[in-house]
Amino acid sequence: MDTTHEVFNQSTPLVNYNPFSGNQAMRDALAFNAPTLDTAPLQALGAQCGSAAMQTHARLANVHAPELHTHDRFGRRLDEVEFHPSYHALMAAAVGAGLHGSPWAEGADAKGHAHVRRAAGFMLFTELEPSILCPISMTYAVTPALRSNAAIYADWGSKLASRAYDPAPKLWRDKPGLTMGMGMTEKQGGSDVRANTTRAVLEGTDAWGQRFAVTGHKWFFSAPMCDAFLILAQTTSGLSCLFLPRVLPDGSRNNIQIQRLKDKLGNKANASSEVEFQQASAWLVGEEGRGVPQILAMGSMTRLDCALGTSGLMRQALSIALHHTAQRQAFGKPLIEQPLMRNVLADLALESEAATALALRLARSFDKSGDAHEQAMARLLTPVAKFWICKRGSPFAQEAMECLGGNGYVEEGGEGIMARIYREMPVNSIWEGAGNIMAIDLLRALRKADAVAALAQELAPARGAHAALDRLAAALPTRVEQMASEVEARRLAQDVALAVQAALLYQSAPAAVFSAFCDSRLDGNWGQTFGTLGAATDFDAIIARAMPT
Template sequence: MKPTHEVFNQPEPLVDVNLFSGNRALQSALAFNAPVLDTAPLLALGDRVGSAAMQTHARLANVFTPQLKSHDRSGHRIDRVEFHPSYHALMTEATGAGLHGTAFSEAEQATGHAHVKRAASFMLFTELEPSMLCPISMTYAVTPALKGNAAIYNDWAPQLTSRSYDPELKLWKDKAGVTMGMGMTEKQGGSDVRANTTQAVSDGQDDWGQRFRVTGHKWFFSAPMCDAFLILAQTASGLSCLFLPRLLPDGSLNQLFIQRLKDKLGNKANASSEVEFVGATAWLVGEEGRGVPQILAMGSMTRLDCALGTSGLMRHALSLALNHTAQRQAFGKRLIDQPLMQNVLADLALESEAATALALRLARSFDRSGDAHEQVMNRLLTPVSKFWICKRGSHFAQETMECLGGNGYVEEGGEGVMARIYREMPLNSIWEGAGNIMALDLLRALRKADASAALADELRPALGMHPALDHVARSLPTRVEAMATEIEARRLAQDVALAVQAALLAQTAPSAVFSAFCDSRLDGHWGHSFGALSAATDFDSIIARAQPN
């Protein structure tokens, strides 16, 4: 008789694996978008972020969440957030990998593929821990925007592009590396930032240019322990972009007060807050009254990261599902050998590879900003990728969790990370503009004269490879031109995303993946849940390609 506590038929956790070497979809997308890229740093990063030690840091940073310390023991306001040491270990790794402002250093820019390389690294790191990447992503987006104030940029750029992390509250010039955040939304406006009420009154000039005193609030102010922030405030000329550091040049604390930390569904390792400004000092960035265009330039980069992050989470969830089903036995054979489970896993693999292909293609457009076609594709693919990839994330996470059954629903152990992934998925869809905002942004881009032609050029290399793709490619320009109202904007965003994904898979993936994607997503044979692929699908080839090890 077996003892009741003997454990068997429980899969071993997916630890100490190289997340890059096993990711064939990512490798193919890189070969297509940056064929001369040296992947050795990605291989090394894949090894580190797939290690058991780093996974432990990820777990601890989410269990021991940030704590607000508004006052010291004597009653002085300090407005600091304390993090578990594992959070700082993760931040050290992320900055060391250059996921923040490093892409804008002269050395990285000279390679010609700084953004694609950084995008692949960001996706790999997301498989480890996504929530603490918020300040990393904001630093990435803010760094080039600071050029709107040359004096501040010249002072801060060396620290913003370095690979060092220093969490101490010190002047920027005394630190080897700094991080930056953003503050736009207010309680009465949300995405409608033009409704902002925060006021900024002119306070003279100094070495950093036009100075303001800011009074108001921000309803979502993520990562309040960053060294400085770009915010929106109303000046005499209208809504303007301002640079607001936590420490002023004389070393004193700025008048930025953290009211509370947000208790969020997920994103637990990251501190999101509500703050008030009471005569805080800030400096103008860009043209006064033109804050929204200044912020939108940063928004395109954070939206890229939303697509990259969700793609990374998809890949991680898929890997966990494949790892579990390859070991777990049920009804006399492994789950991965059960025909219906094969259908589910293959369908998930298609979704994950298509997301990876689209996200990396978007990153390429940032590397080629001087090319006219790439400029248009950046404008089109940013809202499309953000909308579609992120919108698919929650459904994807739920289905992968179901592959693990009850083990996936439990907040414990190696497979407990699946619950963390599920809670994280909605964030990228909401942050930086929810679905409707993205669909409307696509409409604005498509109504420009050259948008339809650029989209046709993007799809042309795949024409003649699948009749369903040919049909969609021919119909999209007509639909774009006929779109008189916004009521069908979401459907259009979906179809543009699927067409571009199919065209990319035609050029980067094996025929089994491309054919199954087109048959299911474009040819009308797509169910309302994962696992509805045709019986003619080459399930074995698709699943084998997606295996993480």
């Protein structure tokens, strides 16, 4: 009998593959930034992240969103968020891989490349499921800040680096591993944290130091089920950083009241909340009144993770597009062989590799914090990478989705991975300082005496390799000196990012990639959308290099 429901000319899911072994751009960037790194753990993590079982967990954690329970059935306050078991499976995998704390673990220097190895792992896990990485990233960022309170760090430090995951709301000493979050933003201030109104009144001193009673709110309080949080609150000396545990030392619940969960565009598996503090107990971390510098130190690490996360999402979207177009036929041949599609795919591959190169280069500066040049590059590249990579994410995801046609736009039973990527992309650009904040932060960094010289040193290895790059590099110092206001700061951030990306690709990528990147991004042989590379581009080499399997 004839049937109209035979399914053919459809691609298979990209599943049971290894996103590490199939990512030549990442492996070359690692060889450049961390030449002695043992990549066996990344190979194993890649196999786990690409497996069907873990992809199922990722789907279920997004379909079955977190649920808030403010009270139990007897009317007692609970303030607990219930997650699907797949969320906990993903958290256990990320913690087990050390993505939350391996650089802080004793003996985990990875031959001096602990941050780079962790960065690559963070990118790989992003390809599996990005939103659960919010508490992972915050734990990574806040752990070193706790050293400013030696007593708390002595109790919490080792368990924050532990590879054991325990979601139960228990006293810290009764858990094998711990996670932490942050609470900075308030409804009236947003990025302007100095406008915070939450107050902290000194109650006394105990084994953890100065203890405060905190009253106020936080408008964005992600991962409210973490074991503790670093928050900002106004004390008599000004805005201060405080350690706020969910369970107090006597075993009672701290007075953190979750008002509601945010209904977000993406980032669905992660619980972001609004909370109120009613005389909640918190302990001073660092110098009273110096909360902003403390937060900025943590912010540099979460901003690194924003760049890593978007780079990982770019790579996942590219891999899916390449996998689909290699199988789907149109007009007598696979889509990947159609000239215009080849232009789109090669252009996306260039963008993805440049993002990977810049993000891992930034991670390298965290591994070499004692080096003066690396200190300067960390200060420069953190806002640059956060700004540029994250800004490129949304148009990248849209173009990759278009490679799949209508199927890319559909979320059937949560299996529409490309749609999930698209909804996820904006968060990294917004979180931890939106574009304007990053551009202004770059200006502050560049106006320091040694910053321009450090940038010139970073670009020097590629001098003479491409005329357009030479022109851009030569013009940057004058532009910095003559920039009298902030109005062109975004353009400057873009151009610094492109110059550094080009210099990195010269050192870690084949000539075809470097040449096409400079011709398009720096020399103007490019349109205003992806898929507008010049006809002389070596499409074959670029696409073959980017194939995920």
